[in-house]
Amino acid sequence: MATRAILRGKAVHGAARDTAHEGFLGHRHARWAKVAAAISLIAILAYALHDPLPRPNGGTWLGYGLGSVALLLIIWLSLIGLRKRIVTPRPYSLKAWTSAHVWLGLSLIVIGTLHTGFQLGWNVHTLAWTLMMIVILSGLWGVSAYTALPQQMSANRGEMTQPQMLEAIRAIDRQLDSAAQPLGREDAGIVRLSLEQCDIAGSLWQRLTARQPACGNRRALDSIAARVHAQKQYGRPDARLQQIQFLLERKDAALSQARRHIRMKTLLELWLYIHVPMTFALIAALAAHVLSVFLYW
Amino acid sequence: MGEVYRIAIVGSGPAGLSAAAHAAKLGLSHVLLEKTDHLSDTIFKYQKGKHVMATPSQLVLRAPLDFDAGKRETVLGTWNDQTAAAGVHVRHNAEVKAIVGTGAPIPGSIMKLVTRKRDGSSETREIQRLAPPYRLTLANGEDIIADTVILAIGTQGNPNLMACPGGDGAHVQYQLDDPAMYNDEHIFVIGGGDAGIENALGLAADAAQNNAVTLVNRGAEFATAKDANVKALMAAQNAGRIAVMTESSARSIEPGWITLDTRDGEVRVRCDRVIARMGSAPPRGFIESCGVEFASSDRLAFPRLSATFESTAPGIYVVGALAGYPLIKHCMNQGNDVTEFINGNSGLKPADEPILEAKFADLPGNDSVATWLERLRSSISILSGMGTLQMREFMLDSAVSLVRAGAVIFERGATGSSLFGLAQGTVLVEVDPANPAITVPLHQGTIFGEVGLISGRRRGATVRAGTDCIIVEISRGAALKLMSQVPAAAREITRITTERSLLQIFKSGLTPADLTELIAGAKVETIRAGEVILHEGDTGDDIFIIRSGSMVVEKSIGGKSVFLSYVPAGSYVGEMGVIDGGPRTATVRAAIKSDVIRLAGAPFRALLAAKPELLVRLRAEMTTRSRINSYVESQKDGFTGVVDMYTGVANFLVDQGLGEATDVLLIDEKLCVGCDNCEKACADSHDGLSRLDREAGRTYAHLHVPTSCRHCEHPHCMADCPPNAIHRGPTGEVYIDDTCIGCGNCQRGCPYGVIRMDKVPPKKPWLFSWLLFGAGPGPGEPGAKWSKKADKAYAEKPKKAIKCDMCAGQEGGPACVRACPTGAAIRVSPEQFLSVSLMERGQS
Amino acid sequence: MSFVIRQIAKRADGGDIIRTRALPGSEITVGRGTDCDIQIADLGIMLRHVRLVQLPGGRVAVEALGGVPVAIDGKFVSRADLAVVDNPAIDLASHRLLLSPHEDGSIAVTAERVIAPVDAADAALETGIFSLGEAMPSKRAMAWIGALLVLLGLLGWPLLHFMGEQTVLPGAMITAATQPGKSPVAVAGTGLVAAADKAAFTPDMVWSTGGLSSVHASLSNNCGACHQKAFVSVTDGACQACHKPDALPEHAAPDRLARGQLPETGVIGAAHRQFGLPAGRCASCHREHEGPASVTTVAEQYCTDCHAGLNNRLPDTSLTNVPDWAGHPQFRPRLVAQPSATTPLFRRAVLESTARENSGLVYPHDLHQLPRGAVANMAQKQGLKVGPGGALGCGSCHEPDADGIRFRPISMEKDCGACHDLAFARDGGTLRTLPHGKPAQVAGIIRDFYLSRSLAPHVDRSMPGLQPIAFARRAPGRLAEAEAIDLGLVSPAQARGRAEAAVAAVFGAKGLCSECHAISSASGRPVVAPVTLGDHYLTRARFGHKQHRIFDRKTGDAACVACHTSTTASKLASDVLLPPIATCRQCHGAPAARLSGGSKVSADCNSCHSFHQLLEPPSLPPRRAAFAAVHRRAGFEG
Helix, strand or coil: CHHHHHHHCCCCCCCCCCCCCCCCCCHHHHHHHHHHHHHHHHHHHHHHHCCCCCCCCCCCHHHHHHHHHHHHHHHHHHCHHHHHHCCCCCCCCHHHHHHHHHHHHHHHHHHHHHHHCCCCCCCHHHHHHHHHHHHHHHHHHHHHHHHHHHHHHHHHHCCCCHHHHHHHHHHHHHHHHHHHCCCCHHHHHHHHHHHHCCCCCCCHHHHHHCCCCCCHHHHHHHHHHHHHHHHHHCCCCCHHHHHHHHHHHHHHHHHHHHHHHHHHHHHHHHHHHHHHHHHHHHHHHHHHHHHHHHHCC | CCCEEEEEEECCCHHHHHHHHHHHHHCCCEEEECCCCCCCHHHHCCCCCCEECCCCCCCCCCCCCCCCCEEHHHHHHHHHHHHHHHCCCEECCCCEEEEEECCCEEEEEEEEEEEECCCCCEEEEEEEEECCCEEEEECCCCEEEEEEEEECCCCCCEECCCCCCCCCCCCEECCCCCHHHCCCCEEEEECCCHHHHHHHHHHHCCHHHCCEEEEECCCCCCCCCCHHHHHHHHHHHHCCCEEEECCCEEEEEECEEEEEEECCEEEEEEECEEEECCCEECCHHHHHHCCCCECCCCCCCCECCCCCCECCCCCEEECHHHHCCCCHHHHHHHHHHHHHHHCCCCCCCCCCHHHHHHHHHCCCCCCCHHHHHHHHHHHCHHHCCCCHHHHHHHHHCEEEEEECCCCEEECCCCCCCCEEEEEECCEEEECCCCCCCCEEEECCCCEECHHHHHHCCCCCCEEEECCCEEEEEECHHHHHHHHHHCHHHHHHHHHHHHHHHHHHHCCCCCCHHHHHHHHHCCEEEEECCCCEEECCCCCCCCEEEEEECEEEEEEEECCEEEEEEEEECCCEECHHHHHHCCCCCCEEEECCCEEEEEECHHHHHHHHHHCHHHHHHHHHHHHHHHHHHHHHHHHHHHCHHHHHHHHHHHHHHHHHHHCCCCCEEEEECCCCCCCCHHHHHHHHHCCCCCCCEEEEEEEECCEEEEECCCCCCCCHHHHHCCCCCEEECCCCCEEECCCCCCCCHHHHHCCCCCCEEECCCCCCCCHHHHHHHCCCCCCCCCCHHHHHHHCHHHHHCCCEEECCCCCCCCCCCCHHHHCCCCCCEEEECHHHHCCCHHHHHHHC | CEEEEEEEEECCCCCEEEEEEEEECCEEEEECCCCCCEECCCCCCCCCCEEEEEECCCEEEEEECCCCCEEECCEEECEEEEEHHHCCEEEECCEEEEEEECCCCCEEEEEEECCCCHHHCCHHHHHHHHCHHHCCCCHHHHHHHHHHHHHHHHHHHHHHHHHCCCCCCCHHHHHHHHCCCCCHHHHHHCHHHHHHHHCCCCHHHHHCCCCCCHHHHHHCCCHHHCCCCCCCCCCHHHHHCCCCCCCCCCCCCHHHHHHHCCCCCHHHHHHHHHCCCCCCCHHHHCCCCCCCCHHHCCCHHHHHHHHCCHHHHCCCCCCCCCCCCCCCCCCCCEEEEECCCCCCEEEECCCCCCCECCCCECCCHHHHHCCCCHHHHHHHHHCCCECCCCCECHHHCCCECCCCCCECCCCHHHHHCCCCCCEEEEECCEEEECCCCCHHHHHHHHHHHHHHHHHCCCCCCCCCCEECCCCCCCCCCHHHHHHHHHCCCCCHHHHHHHHHHHHHHHHCCCCCHHHCECEECCCCCCEECCCCCCCCCCCCCCCCCHHHCCECCECHHHHHHHHCHHHHHCCCCCECCCCCHHHHHHHECCCHHHCCCCCCECCCHHHCCCCCCCCCCCCCCHHHHHHHHHHHHHHHHC
16 A cells, blocks of 8 residues: 555656657658658669679579568568557557558569569469559559548548448438328338338449439439429328428438448448458469479579 | 334445344344335346446455345345345335434534525524434334434435425336336426436337337426437437427326426326436435534535444434445445444444554554544644544545655656645655755645645646655545545645645745735635636736636637637636736636636735746746737738637637546547547457547547547546546556446546446457458457357446546557557647647648 | 237337237228227338128138238238137238137237338447448458469469479470581571470469570470479589580580689679589570570670689680670681691781781782772773772682681682683694693693694794784793794704793792792792681681671672771781771670661670680691692602
8 A cells, every 4th residue: 555655656657659640651751751762762773783694583683682672571561460450568650550561562663573674474473573563553542542531531421420320311211110101002112112122331333333323212202202293283292291202301311421431431441352362362472483483493 | 102112224225234134133123214115225226137346345244144246136135035034124115204302402412404595595493402212203104213223324315306286196206217117108207317318218219119208307408417318319309209398397297197387388298107307305404404413514525423423413323325435345334333333332343444454554653543543633634623433434545654754755747636644754845846956845734745636637746755754645535525524624725725836836936925915815716617717808917826627718819719728727827917917818718617716916916026036937928928829810810711720629629628638539530541440459458348439529620539538637437436446547547447346427427428338348269360260250349249159158247337548558558549550540638739739730 | 799909019128018908899900000900000011901800600801901912821812711719820011910719709819020120220230331341252251262372373283283294305306406506596497496386385384484585485385394303493404405415515625614614702602502503504604584585695794704814713724814895805816827738837826917827829919909900900801700999809709608607718710710820822722721730730731832842844933823822911831932933943852951941930939830829949949839728717706707798888898898908908918817806896895876887786705706616627628738749749850
């Protein structure tokens, strides 16, 4: 007790943190961008100055050098998947990792390509290079998405959370359901379109376009609107139908907000579906590449 | 007139039960009076299957009834069986209305009874205490005569009743045990507090029950309810699940119908059931009317008791929560002890004796606990006003220690809201950060560390032991309790704080002597959030020292009020008025509920005249401030938008509680890609439970304040924690230790909804087995579904309060920030963020 | 006669809410409408969906009102007559009506929802739809598939093939490889590599790092042919399977070759030793998988590696160090030191202005190159090749050989005879000519001529048959004729004496032969020296004259003279008219700027030298041997 009391008086200061307010691209005044640029420059110079026999390729000492660097880089870059998921108590900054990941990844374009000595063909070696380029390009796509989309996304969702979006739609559904109870078979059927045949997210394409022409709600809204309009021709339209129409319109709004959100989330994730699997294919290809090169030396 | 009981026990909570059971064991004639039809109502009302904890663990249980941590049902079951077995004489539905002595008037024992009314006026009644035996009058008019009375009625009190005609009807109830009990009913919930709203929501939650629920609120706003609850209520109203009637009140109730006064006149509607949740009156009034005196008029005050729990009314004993012991174990022990006392066993040592002995163990001279308590009380000024029992209780959550000469007690910049009492020896305060040699001695009997207590900020100076001293460290909780119970102590502390904060702020060799006049005129005022203390352009020369809370300084530029700066506790405003005498140059309003010390201008000017160097200091301060002004002004010409944005963001953040925050998580939604890695990291670094909800929370100009703990200066969650499980850690984090009993008070108390009650999920499979083969739920917090599948016992696990601990003990600092891949998440203190740097951010 | 209706609602937390009420009367309606006795809030149901009428005998008539049939134990009917005792079930959309007998003859109708409503799902659990995972195959699966495909297809399959592979070398290639000196490109032209294009696919082809050279193209689906052991670099053995060592002569004696090599040092050397890749293997010069021409284009460095500092390692070598083309030493042509019919002596000397050779011939190039004058006129008269200036063309004597690399040997009859004919008298239409290279016959012919003159009965000046030989050059017979005319030979003895004198004169120092031949009079009497013409000066190089036909935009003789500049001034056959190496450097390895032609000309070693061909000079043609022999005999006899 006593000891603890005294100990409590120590002026302990929390771990130093990165309170700097800058994105991952410009982390620490774009430190990694500079590093990557330097590496690429060195590689290019070395390639230009070194005149191997009979022509540059992966088999010269520079070739082996670039190759090893590239290989190690690729392994390290792929490790971000672990770093992201293993939360260790020791200090680290995933932001810094991402920064390095992006920039060094880009420098790999230079290193990897110089390693090939521009000898491309239909073989496992060029496959590895191609996969590497695919991974890097998809990564570029991801970076662009990461820079462009978040702002829109936050603007679109306002302060609404995902469960809230869903709950909003559900709530309207419940209201629709009760509002439709007194309706006749036909009108009820239309409402059921909205209730039962309305998929919020849908297929990949629908997610990307954020549009579902065949969405039950839209169809219901159209036909109900048509009916209300028709009724307006002769006298007062059915108040219940107007209520339904109002609800359907609200649901339509809610749906499109959710779908816009989904669209952006999709764009933020889609590139990973190329980036990650390709990375593993790449690692496999590298294994084949390295092994085969020394098998058939 | 039936038999005269030896003991009448009022209230069958843990304390009452164990008292009665013990009495039964001792064969004393006794009666246990329970106002409901079941024992131990408070615990009975816990939700089904709630896990009841048994803390403090080091306290031995000595009671005739068994008690161990477990499910509500088990606990109650045991008690019911064992009370029955012990042959306790219980009377259900016996609510005591009055307790009056039947003996002769006790000479000189007259009690002043002050009752305050709504309008603030108060009337004073005098009660002449009469000697025992006491007559206990029950609600049904019956009388019970007993020599001694044990009051164990807890603090719950009685619900406020429906005053309107028919309010006593059968279908009017004051609590809702199980919302699922009622179907197809028109139910009116009266009262817009949290209880009322939660009941209403519960009743309307399930459409299948087909209840027509209406919530009736007297006011137009739901002032007393928590934000989250109000939101939920509004949502339910929009969804058409609940009807809400504001500015309405019940006029009359009859079977099947209710008549309400609404803004648009009187309405009569169908009503099968009325649930009245209009708050409850604390039992104080009743207890005082029995002749039991309270320590002070403060809301938190407890009855003044002797070491044997005897109140100021001879023969009336008070135990349990009412005596200030909220924990079940305490209550049961006291029930046991008090019966012993009544039975004449005066030598009995309280159950907490060993704990106290431990506290005094490593002090010189192995004196008894009693001696030590007495010594401390007599030596430390602020403790003088306390009774023995209070001292015991007080010591339970305080620490006493011997500090060798020269040892540092606390350092400048250390966190800690505890108060120190100097029982023996002298300590040295290093007033000058630059030169530790300059010290101010404090002598035996005084206190120190009070600034930390009051402002909730880090220690302002390092304190060393001048000689070997014996120091009592009074935890914040204990200190607050003390201040509420011993008004003298409260006054003393306030005086000292004022003096010391003056000395600390205007250093430059002032002595307490210089300040006497100033302090004499000083007033401590409490400012509501948003209230203005200085109006721009006003004349006035008062100076304000912010004791707790914080202020924002605004200036109206071109008709718009522009955020200038954020003033934390411990600093002062308004000095310009004194020095230049001109009108106020800016408006100052409270960011949150704050305490300020108002110093009159005149004496202050005198002081300045006497102490020119002070004037110099102040001028220096002023220039920096006016620099900020001019900077903002200059910006104004250039970037109107920027300044507006800056002001907007600043105000938004203040609204979001940065005013009282010490460390808040901010997310820049220009960078946040919504990967929720922050949440995952949080969960994975805190046994699988995330302490933050990234998505929820307010956003302004793409600056998002997620639901995550702000580590307030005066944490609301600490306010009412029965086991005292919430503390501020050395790095300033507010954390909950594992003595949490899962009562949920902190969750209810937190205005930002950052505390959740949850169970620790089972351990996840190895990360790689997920990475490679998708085994388990993957990183982050596992869903309840998986937890249930993975661990059969999960459903039974107790829920505990979960909150951010700022990743204390992790070298890397907050995991959420470390794990943010894009740098969107940052954790900052308001001073760091609410500065002009914010404006640069706006520009970039 | 009444119904007891039990409507069961599910509570969110799972419990049931059962609402029971009794309806008097023998008939109830079920539907969504508020006016129905059993109201079911389900849009799938009509406002008034079905009517139940209680019939005597515990039976119930079911009648669908809206025309929408109801399902009774699975069958869709619009009306039915049911016995209550066997608890029939009527399905309406999501709900089910269960009929069962109730006390005192009333019927219990239990209405319960059997299909959960669509929006029953908990929104919180559905947040999954926001993540793309719902619409895509899992990344994990894709990663596995991709990785496995690559590993199996591009590592496992070829590996299996490699292990089970029997390599058979295409015979055509082996034969092609054994043809010495055949330029690989030529081989590439032949059909035997065309096979490669149609070669069947084999899995380990995907390991090829690049196109094979055209010569090896037909091995491109036959990796095992060269890559015989795993993790072992291609061995010389693999190459020599086709390229038999005897077909490719040693570059030098193996031990000298070994000693001559530059030992590898530094990291790379260490690495090579580490991985068993010694220098001097075929593969260390011949890099395969570098495209069509790769294997035969061997870079200069591979030569200079050894030849730069060769004398340090081979002190006794005759070769000068060659650091690189710029540092290539001056030519050391093989010059004829002493002509001989059988064993001429050659000597290599640095090509300098002082360099001379002794071919035993007399030939002033300058004279023959004059654009006008006797030679030119003669050439024109004779209709020989003449250059644009009218001078005698180089080509009239120097005729390229088949390869266009060197020149056919000079022969007197072909190259000189046209002008230097040995006719000496016309006699009644017959032209008397001395044979070349046959001294004995020459002597004989002259003797006969004089003799015949002496025996002639009388000499008639206007004798038609006898005319003076009509070309400017003095024909050999003239003197004798004159004598024959002037002082009529009367006695054969006298004629013999004259004849001997004439023979001596022909072979003599000033005699006819001496015009072209060096005459040695070592033995007291003049003898025609033997002739040896150097026909291969740069013995270790190959200079393709053909490629240089057009040089610096000059053609024909101009082109020749452009390099062999000293020819026009050369008065002596002993001049060495080879251009110095500087002349080559004007183009080869010269910066493109200096070339009017534009592009830089290669300075590869193997544009002149060849590693595997030593280019020894061919042995002397037998003809000369005879010639020399004859002269000697003549000398002794004459």
